[in-house]
Amino acid sequence: xxxxxxxxxxxxxxxxxxxxxxxxxxxxxxxxxxxxxxxxxxxxxxxxxxxxxxxxxxxxxxxxxxxxxxxxxxxxxxxxxxxxxxxxxxxxxxxxxxxxxxxxxxxxxxxxxxxxxxxxxxxxxxxxxxxxxxxxxxxxxxxxxxxxxxxxxxxxxxxxxxxxxxxxxxxxxxxxxxxxxxxxxxxxxxxxxxxxxxxxxxxxxxxxxxxxxxxxxxxxxxxxxxxxxxxxxxxxxxxxxxxxxxxxxxxxxxxxxxxxxxxxxxxxxxxxxxxxxxxxxxxxxxxxxxxxxxxxxxxxxxxxxxxxxxxxxxxxxxxxxxxxxxxxxxxxxxxxxxxxxxxxxxxxxxxxxxxxxxxxxxxxxxxxxxxxxxxxxxxxxxxxxxxxxxxxxxxxxxxxxxxxxxxxxxxxxxxxxxxxxxxxxxxxxxxxxxxxxxxxxxxxxxxxxxxxxxxxxxxxxxxxxxxxxxxxxxxxxxxxxxxxxxxxxxxxxxxxxxxxxxxxxxxxxxxxxxxxxxxxxxxxxxxxxxxxxxxxxxxxxxxxxxxxxxxxxxxxxxxxxxxxxxxxxxxxxxxxxxxxxxxxxxxxxxxxx
Amino acid sequence: xxxxxxxxxxxxxxxxxxxxxxxxxxxxxxxxxxxxxxxxxxxxxxxxxxxxxxxxxxxxxxxxxxxxxxxxxxxxxxxxxxxxxxxxxxxxxxxxxxxxxxxxxxxxxxxxxxxxxxxxxxxxxxxxxxxxxxxxxxxxxxxxxxxxxxxxxxxxxxxxxxxxxxxxxxxxxxxxxxxxxxxxxxxxxxxxxxxxxxxxxxxxxxxxxxxxxxxxxxxxxxxxxxxxxxxxxxxxxxxxxxxxxxxxxxxxxxxxxxxxxxxxxxxxxxxxxxxxxxxxxxxxxxxxxxxxxxxxxxxxxxxxxxxxxxxxxxxxxxxxxxxxxxxxxxxxxxxxxxxxxxxxxxxxxxxxxxxxxxxxx
Numbered sequence: 001x002x003x004x005x006x007x008x009x010x011x012x013x014x015x016x017x018x019x020x021x022x023x024x025x026x027x028x029x030x031x032x033x034x035x036x037x038x039x040x041x042x043x044x045x046x047x048x049x050x051x052x053x054x055x056x057x058x059x060x061x062x063x064x065x066x067x068x069x070x071x072x073x074x075x076x077x078x079x080x081x082x083x084x085x086x087x088x089x090x091x092x093x094x095x096x097x098x099x100x101x102x103x104x105x106x107x108x109x110x111x112x113x114x115x116x117x118x119x120x121x122x123x124x125x126x127x128x129x130x131x132x133x134x135x136x137x138x139x140x141x142x143x144x145x146x147x148x149x150x151x152x153x154x155x156x157x158x159x160x161x162x163x164x165x166x167x168x169x170x171x172x173x174x175x176x177x178x179x180x181x182x183x184x185x186x187x188x189x190x191x192x193x194x195x196x197x198x199x200x201x202x203x204x205x206x207x208x209x210x211x212x213x214x215x216x217x218x219x220x221x222x223x224x225x226x227x228x229x230x231x232x233x234x235x236x237x238x239x240x241x242x243x244x245x246x247x248x249x250x251x252x253x254x255x256x257x258x259x260x261x262x263x264x265x266x267x268x269x270x271x272x273x274x275x276x277x278x279x280x281x282x283x284x285x286x287x288x289x290x291x292x293x294x295x296x297x298x299x300x301x302x303x304x305x306x307x308x309x310x311x312x313x314x315x316x317x318x319x320x321x322x323x324x325x326x327x328x329x330x331x332x333x334x335x336x337x338x339x340x341x342x343x344x345x346x347x348x349x350x351x352x353x354x355x356x357x358x359x360x361x362x363x364x365x366x367x368x369x370x371x372x373x374x375x376x377x378x379x380x381x382x383x384x385x386x387x388x389x390x391x392x393x394x395x396x397x398x399x400x401x402x403x404x405x406x407x408x409x410x411x412x413x414x415x416x417x418x419x420x421x422x423x424x425x426x427x428x429x430x431x432x433x434x435x436x437x438x439x440x441x442x443x444x445x446x447x448x449x450x451x452x453x454x455x456x457x458x459x460x461x462x463x464x465x466x467x468x469x470x471x472x473x474x475x476x477x478x479x480x481x482x483x484x485x486x487x488x489x490x491x492x493x494x495x496x497x498x499x500x501x502x503x504x505x506x507x508x509x510x511x512x513x514x515x516x517x518x519x520x521x522x523x524x525x526x527x528x529x530x531x532x533x534x535x536x537x538x539x540x541x542x543x544x545x546x547x548x549x550x551x552x553x554x555x556x557x558x559x560x561x562x563x564x565x566x567x568x569x570x571x572x573x574x575x576x577x578x579x580x581x582x583x584x585x586x587x588x589x590x591x592x593x
Numbered sequence: 594x595x596x597x598x599x600x601x602x603x604x605x606x607x608x609x610x611x612x613x614x615x616x617x618x619x620x621x622x623x624x625x626x627x628x629x630x631x632x633x634x635x636x637x638x639x640x641x642x643x644x645x646x647x648x649x650x651x652x653x654x655x656x657x658x659x660x661x662x663x664x665x666x667x668x669x670x671x672x673x674x675x676x677x678x679x680x681x682x683x684x685x686x687x688x689x690x691x692x693x694x695x696x697x698x699x700x701x702x703x704x705x706x707x708x709x710x711x712x713x714x715x716x717x718x719x720x721x722x723x724x725x726x727x728x729x730x731x732x733x734x735x736x737x738x739x740x741x742x743x744x745x746x747x748x749x750x751x752x753x754x755x756x757x758x759x760x761x762x763x764x765x766x767x768x769x770x771x772x773x774x775x776x777x778x779x780x781x782x783x784x785x786x787x788x789x790x791x792x793x794x795x796x797x798x799x800x801x802x803x804x805x806x807x808x809x810x811x812x813x814x815x816x817x818x819x820x821x822x823x824x825x826x827x828x829x830x831x832x833x834x835x836x837x838x839x840x841x842x843x844x845x846x847x848x849x850x851x852x853x854x855x856x857x858x859x860x861x862x863x864x865x866x867x868x869x870x871x872x873x874x875x876x877x878x879x880x881x882x883x884x885x886x887x888x889x890x891x892x893x894x895x896x897x898x899x900x901x902x903x904x905x906x907x908x909x910x911x912x913x914x915x916x917x918x919x920x921x922x923x924x925x926x927x928x929x930x931x932x933x934x935x936x937x938x939x940x941x942x943x944x945x946x947x948x949x950x951x952x953x954x
Contacts, residue, residue, distance in 0.1 A: 069950040076953075127825065134831050135769075156831075157815050235818040240774070240810075240952055248949065254671050256942050257699055369848045371829045448674055455682040540675065543686035544637060544666030555640040555667045557821040560844045561828075 023423050026415035030435065030475065033412055037472045038438055041449030049263030060264035070248065070265060074272055077245045080159070080234065081227035084166040088223045089216060091167065091349055092174035096215070098338055098346045099175070100182035105584070112580050113350045114172050118529040119576045120357045120569045121553040122169055126236040127561070128356030129165050130156060131363070131372055138359070138372050157239040165233040168353060170226060172529075173477070174219040176522045180481045181215025183518040184488040200339075201321030205314045211488070218484040221280060222477065225273055225439045232535075245269050246442050253444055266445050273440045277433065357573055364566035381567035391568055394552035395575075397463065398532055401548060404467035405474050405531035406524045412471065413478030413523065420479070421486040435479050438472050446472065447540040454541055461545035469537040474527035481526060485519030633662040634874045634881060637675075637690035640667025646897035651885045658884070661877050673699050680707045680870050688874040689881070694863050694934040697731045702938065706730075709868040709875050711882060718886050725931060726903040731865025732882050734891075736901030738861040738920040738929060739778045742842035743768075745851040747833035754834055757786040757858055761805065763812045768833030771826055772809070774816040776948035777937065778860050779806070781930060782836055785858050791930040799944060803951055816952070827852055839920060843899060854918075856925040862932035863903070895919065 049060045064070050099110045117125060132138045133155040140152040155161060185208065193203040231246040245265065252262035325339070364381055366374025385391050416435065420428060438446065450469050451460065459465035493515070497507040513520075535550040542548070547555060549572075556565055638647055644665045652663035666687065668675055673696050679685055692700075700707040708730040713719045719732055726733025741760055743753060747768050754766045760782070763770075773779050783805040784794050815832055817823050823837045828845040839859070845852045866885065868878045884890070886903075892910035894900035901920035902908070908916055916922050937944075 067946055067950060069946060069953070072953055073949070123821075127821075130822075130825055131829075134826075134829055136830050154814070235774075236822055240813070240816050243774075243949065243953065251945060253674055256945065257673055257677070258942060261942075369828050369850075370825065448678075451675060452678045452682065455678050455684040455686065458684065460684065460686045539668065543675065543679075544668040545635075545664075545686065558640055558667065560641050561821050561824045 023419055026419040026423070027431070029412040030416040030479070033468075033472065033475065034434065034438065037450060037453075037468050038441065038446065041453045042441055042445055044452070045259060045445055045449050046263045046266060048259040049261070049267055052260050057260075060260040063261060064264045064268060070245070070268060073243050073245050073248055074268065076241065076243060077228055078272070078276075080162060080166065080242065080244065081224050083163055084170055084227040085220050085224040087163065087167045088171045088174040089178075089220050092171045092219065093178060093212075093216065094342055095171075095346050095349060096175045096178035096182055097212075098342060099179055100185075101187075101338055108580065108584055110346075110350070112577070113354055114175050115525065115529065116354050116357050116573070116576070117168060118172055118533055119572050120360070121550045121565075122233060122533055122535070123550070123553045123557060124360065124565050124569045125168065125356045126165055126233050127370055127557075127565070128359050129161065129168070129237060131359060131370055132355065133161055133164070134372075136372065141372055156237065159239075159242060161237040162234045162242045165237040166227055166230060168356070169230075169233060170223045171349075171353060173226065173526070174223050176526060177219035177222055177477075177481055177484060178212065178215040180519040180522040181218070181484045181488055182212050184485055184515070185211045199318075199322040199325070201323075201325055202315075202318035205318035205321065209314065214484050214487050218480050221277070221436075222439070222480055224276070225436065228269070228273060229439065229442055246444065249442050250444050253448060262445070266442055269442060270440055274433070277436075281429075357569060360566040360569045361573070363563055364570045366563065370561060370563055370566065381563045382571075384562075384564050385567045385571070390547065390552060394547050394549045395572075397546060398549040401463055401466045401470060402528045402531040404463070405470040406528040408467060408471045409475040409478045409527040410520065410524050413475045413527075414482050414520065417479045417482030417486055421483050422491070436476050439476050443473065443536040447536045450537060451540040451543070455543075460541060460543040463546070465541050466538060466548065467531075469541050470531035470534055471527070473534065473537070474530040477526040477530060478523040481523040482516075482519055485516055485522075489515060632660070633664060634688040634877050635664045635666060635686065636881075637668055637672055637687045637692075638665045639691065640665075642898050643691075646894050646900070647885075649897070650890055650893045651881075654890075655881055655884050659877075659880060661880070663881060671696055676700060676707055676869060680705075683871060685869060685872045685874070687869060688872045689866060689868045689878040691734065691864050692731065692867050693737075694728065694731075694865070694932065695937055697728050697865060697867060698934050698938045700867075701730050707870050709870045709872070711866075711868060711879060713879060713882060716883060718883050721888075721906060722886065722903050723905065726863050726865075728863075728865060731863075731867040732886060733863045733903040734866050734885060735864035736861050736903065736920040736926075737864060738839045738856075738859040738901070738925070739782075739836055740839045740842065740859045741834065741855040741857075742827060742837050742839075742845075742852055743834040743855070744827070744830055744832075745853050746830070753853065755855055755857060757782045757836075758788065760834060760836070761786040761809055763809070766834075769814040769831070770809070770812055771815040771817050771823070771832040771835040772813045773836060774818050774952065776941075776944045778836060778932075779948075780944065781860050781932075782858075783809075785930070791858065791928075794930055795933040795936050797936065797940070797944075799940075799947070803947070806951070840898065843918065856922075857928045859920070859925060859929040860932060861901075861920055861926065861929050862934070864901075 050056060050058065052059075095110070095114065099107055099114070102110060120128075130137070134140070135152040135154070135156070137155075139155060140149075143149045144152060189211070190203045190208045193207045194200065198206070228244075229246055231244050231250060234242050234244050235247060245268075249262050249265050249269070252258045252265065362374045363370055363372075365377050365379070367378045367380070368375035420431060420435070446469070450465075450472075454460045454465045454469075459468070489512075493511055494507050497511045498504070502510070533550055534548075535554055538548045538551040539554065542551060553565055553568070556562065636647075636652075638644055644667065647665055652665060656662050672690060672692065676687070676690060676692075677700070679687060697708065710729050711732055713732060714727070714729075719727075722733055726736070741754060741757065745753070748754075748766075752765070754760050754762075759766050760770070780797050780799065780802045781794050783802040784797055785791065787801060787805050789798075815822075815826055815835075817826065817835070817837075820838055820841045823835060823841045824844050826832045827835060827837065827842060828848050828850040830850075839854060842852055842854050846854075866878075866882045868875050868882075872878065888902075888904035888906035889910050891900065891902040891904050892907040894902065895911050895915050899915055899918035899920075902911070903921060905923075908919075908922070911919065917924075919925070
């Protein structure tokens, strides 16, 4: 008997070791990926900001602070990113909500329209906005022919048009992130509130909305850090003042080849994002981002001053919306059907989001270039597209790279998300910042660093190189989405399964994964879409060989803007629609049989 | 860049990581590019119509003649960063590139030379190319010009602008203007607008240029950043006059837009065939450069677009009506200003910073 205690403690130690090992295995792929393909290549370049030919020097930083320029541009960048975030999240929330309550068929349709803009290159989208908002564009044409205005209004090349372009680009990201969380909210809770006498507005604001907040928070931070790194859209749609910090970095990299200074500006950007991240965390109490306080929030709500204010605001919002709802005469329906104004709003936003892609259809048959209104009818652009095999090759390549990226980032990102939410380990905040770093680091810096590294190991121009590069930038989206989902996931379900005798793998297979399906689908789509629309890494890491679709679009407009890009994006539109339709039919047949 | 560390050990680790990644996504081997040295050269060009025209006029005929395959690839506008990386890592994704004079200077000033001396100056084909298009590290093959372009429909029955001074003269030449959101060319334009003759533009009086730019700032409707945007605003009539790369204005004309080009005071620079230092295919590249410098062959490019042919003899084979639209047409060069690449190499960092501050204020 005396031998028992030591052996049981040895067993406990072995178990602890096994747990540590398991944890390490979950985090290892992500850590290795980021160390090898982000930290190492980017670190080399950033180190040049203090380590030049003449040894250690802070000259680059002196230059950075000598002129107010970099500070001012940083402020502009923050301002644009902030408004983009607010609009994307506020506008995207109702859409995500509607999708989450829709029937499976409608869900597929709605998602198709949300994602539609992703299937058109952002370059095409930017051009579409130019065609829509220009002085001789769609909108001005419409307004003048209706007699609403006499002379065309200046809608382009200002702060507003940049916002339009950026919100358009980032709203799908916000929607998908929030959707991943909303899918997992227990629908019986708001219903229970109604049963207990809460009117619909109150039930929504006081029950549903707080439950969806992790999604809102995740969406906001994702959109914000993504927006901060944008440059091509603001460059195409912006005016004199809309300069983003990334543009300055690119100037240094491409034009003056001043790596040291490019590194210094990048460090400034990284620091600012880090500060924003910390502030956000502190102010909005989003320590739930790291998953630690989620269970506590669910059981015992903190009774701080901020919380009471928040509660009061929500009560007020609930009250106001109830009064508004009461104004509208409305047949007694149960809460299953979403209110009509909501549906109307969602469709208006979706139409606006799809407008650029849809606009390409008439332009692709016109002979007058990408100008409004389209003139004549010609199939010339389709012929040109079919004549050169490059478009088909680019599409195949993009699909393959996108699939590879989607699969690889899921495989790498999901375990890490599990660890970050479930595992009780120290340094979660640091780990999370590490995971997010690929979004924050300017894409151009990653691209050049990867190019330098790929050149040495023979990965330039290979699909594998592109998959690795794209996975680096896509994996944060996967981790964040999965974390947001897991935070809402009731772990007691796992415990229940286990207590009923299910082994861990069986629990994962039959309980955890089916529930997480929607979230996993979202994050796969993200990774896929990120890769499908990625240009900068493709520009560099492909060395100009074997173009992906965005690279092919870029090549096409670099020297001449021809409606071939409209023809291609129309074909993509049809291709994706057919694909989704076919998948839907297959799914239904499998359900029926 | 020259002192980026790269040890064999880390390379091996990375290779292992890459192999792991390869296994993970099960990439078929056919995806990786294969090329036999000497049988194929990869040339960076400007893509689009250039790849098309060069393919027909240079690449394919060269392959037929020598058996050496030529692959044209397109990369970012100033591919100096890529060339540096390729030469430093000795991994020649490209063997040669079509690059500008400033890019050549940037790659050959300093301790490391990233380009190979072509040594073809005395070759009979190359020797007839005028000195102004040549560099020890590059053989001139094209000239690009920044010109003033305007919409004829905006100046119907009115005097149209014909110089940078007119572009700045908002009283006599009203209309929507667009200016490049970058100091390159813009500084020169402003200086010429003050009445300075082309021969005295360099070294640029930057204070004078910014003072002149102040005058036009409130009248600029669009600040353009990319050639694609120029073509769009010009073709759609969003702006009435714009300083632009001539190829863009010509592309808008080709689409049927009522656009006129002012060659007077055009700002031109050369594009060159340059060989990456240390490439194993350097000699094949030299053969290609000689092949592509033949006047008659250069002239054939004009069937695709009005190319800036660098062989004066090429004009013997070019139709007169097209010749006038070529950047290197003698009259166009004579009234123009050659970009001083050395000036910009020395001053670009300071001027770009000042321009960026100025535009925000």
